Amino acid sequence: METMTHQHHADAHRDDTASKIGMWLFIFTEILLFGGLFIVYSVYRHMNPVAFHLAHEELSITMGFINTIILLVSSATVAISISAIQKNDRKLTLLMLGITLLLALTFLVNKYFEWGGKFEHGMYPGSELMKNLSNGDMLFFSLYFFMTGLHGVHIIVGMVLLGITLYKVKTGAVNSGRYALLENSGLYWHLVDLIWIFLFPLFYLIH
Amino acid sequence: MENEKHHIVPYLTHIMVLLGLIVLTVITVLITSVELGAYNTTAALIIASLKGAVVLLYFMHLKFDHKIYWVMVSIVIAIFAAVIVVTFFDYLYR
Numbered sequence: 473m474e475t476m477t478h479q480h481h482a483d484a485h486r487d488d489t490a491s492k493i494g495m496w497l498f499i500f501t502e503i504l505l506f507g508g509l510f511i512v513y514s515v516y517r518h519m520n521p522v523a524f525h526l527a528h529e530e531l532s533i534t535m536g537f538i539n540t541i542i543l544l545v546s547s548a549t550v551a552i553s554i555s556a557i558q559k560n561d562r563k564l565t566l567l568m569l570g571i572t573l574l575l576a577l578t579f580l581v582n583k584y585f586e587w588g589g590k591f592e593h594g595m596y597p598g599s600e601l602m603k604n605l606s607n608g609d610m611l612f613f614s615l616y617f618f619m620t621g622l623h624g625v626h627i628i629v630g631m632v633l634l635g636i637t638l639y640k641v642k643t644g645a646v647n648s649g650r651y652a653l654l655e656n657s658g659l660y661w662h663l664v665d666l667i668w669i670f671l672f673p674l675f676y677l678i679h
Numbered sequence: 680m681e682n683e684k685h686h687i688v689p690y691l692t693h694i695m696v697l698l699g700l701i702v703l704t705v706i707t708v709l710i711t712s713v714e715l716g717a718y719n720t721t722a723a724l725i726i727a728s729l730k731g732a733v734v735l736l737y738f739m740h741l742k743f744d745h746k747i748y749w750v751m752v753s754i755v756i757a758i759f760a761a762v763i764v765v766t767f768f769d770y771l772y773r
Contacts, residue, residue: 489745496748500755507759511766518770533708540704548697551688551738558687655740662738669730672704677711679719 488652495656499663502626506667509619513674516611523608528678530595531616535586536676539579540668546575547665550634550658560648562641569638572661576631583624587617616675623671626664633657686743696737703730 517524553568587596594601597617602610637657640646646653707726711719736742741749 493747493751496751500751503755504759507762511763514763515766515770518767537704537708541701544697544700544704547734547738548693551693551696552690555688555690555693558685659739662734665738666731666734669734670727673707673711673723673727677707677719677723679711679715679723 486650488650488655491652492655492659495659499659502663502667506619506622506670509615509622510670510674513615513619516608516615517678520608520611523606524612525678527609527612528675530590531676532586533676535582536672539582540672542575542579542582543665543668546572546579547662549575550661554651554654554658557641557646557648557651557654562647565641565654566638569634569641573631573634573638576627576634580624580627583620619671620675623664623667626667630657630661630664633660686740688737688740688743692737696733700730700733703733 549568549572553565553572556562556564556568590596595613596602597614602613605613634657637646637654640653703726707723710722710726713719715722735752741752
C-alpha cells in the first residue's frame with residue numbers, strides 16, 4: 473500500500489476520474505454518430521418496409537448470431553480483466569486481454585467471409601449489381617455496408633487500444649494501482665459491443 | 680478525486696451477466712422467427728435495449744461507479760430519444 477501512495481504523489485498531474493470522464497464524453501460522440509445512422513436506417517425502413525424485409529434475407533442469421541456471441545463473450549473477458557487487475561492478478565488480466573483480442577480477430581475473420589461472399593456475388597458499394605437495385609434494396613445494402621463497416625473500423629481501433637493496454641500490463645506500466653488505461657480501453661470495447669447489440673436485430677432479424 | 684473508492688466486481692457477476700446476455704440474444708432470435716406482425720420489431724428492440732442497459736450498468740460499471748457517469752449517460756440517451764421522437768412525428772404526420 474505504501475509504495476502505491478508513494479507512486480501516486482510522484483505524479484502530480486494524474487487524475488483518473490478526469491480521464492474517465494473524458495473517455496465517456498468521447499463515447500457520447502460515438503453514440504450520437506451511430507445513433508444518427510440508426511435514425512437514418514429507421515426512416516428509410518419505414519419508407520421501404522417490403523424492400524428492407526426482402527433484402528435482409530440475403531444476410532445469414534447464423535453468422536450474425538455467432539458474431540453477437542463472440543462480442544458478448546469478449547466484453548465479459550474485458551470486464552473480468554479489469555476486476556483481475558484490481559485484485560492485482562496480472563496473469564489473469566493478461567490472459568483475459570489475450571482472449572479478447574483473439575475473439576476480436578475471429579469477429580473480423582467472420583466479417584471477412586460474410587462480406588467476401590457478398591463481393592463474390594457482385595454485391596459491393598458502387599458495383600453494377602448494386603446500381604441496378606431498386607431504391608429500397610440499395611438503401612438497405614448501402615446502410616448495411618456502411619454501418620457494419622464503420623463498426624468494423626471500431627473493432628480494429630478497439631484491438632489497437634487493447635493491444636497497447638496488454639503491452640503496458642506486461643511491462644507493469646498498467647498495474648493494480650494505476651489502471652485507468654485498461655478501464656478506458658475497456659469502456660471503448662463495451663461501446664463496440666453495445667453498438668453491435670443494436671446492429672444485429674436491425675439488419676439480421678427483420679421480420 | 681483521490682478518495683474515490685473502487686468497487687471490485689466479482690468474476691462470477693461478469694459470468695452471470697454474460698449468460699444473461701446470451702439468453703436474451705437467443706430469445707431475440709427465437710422471437711423474430713415467429714410471426715407477430717409489427718410486434719416483432721418492437722420485441723427485438725425492447726430486448727436490445729435491455730441488453731444495452733445491462734452492458735452499460737454492469738460491464739461499463741455505471742451501477743458501481745460515481746453517480747455522475749450515470750447522470751451523464753442518461754442525459755445523452757434522453758437527447759437521443761427526443762431526436763427519434765421528433766423525427767418520427769415529422770415522418771408520420773407530415
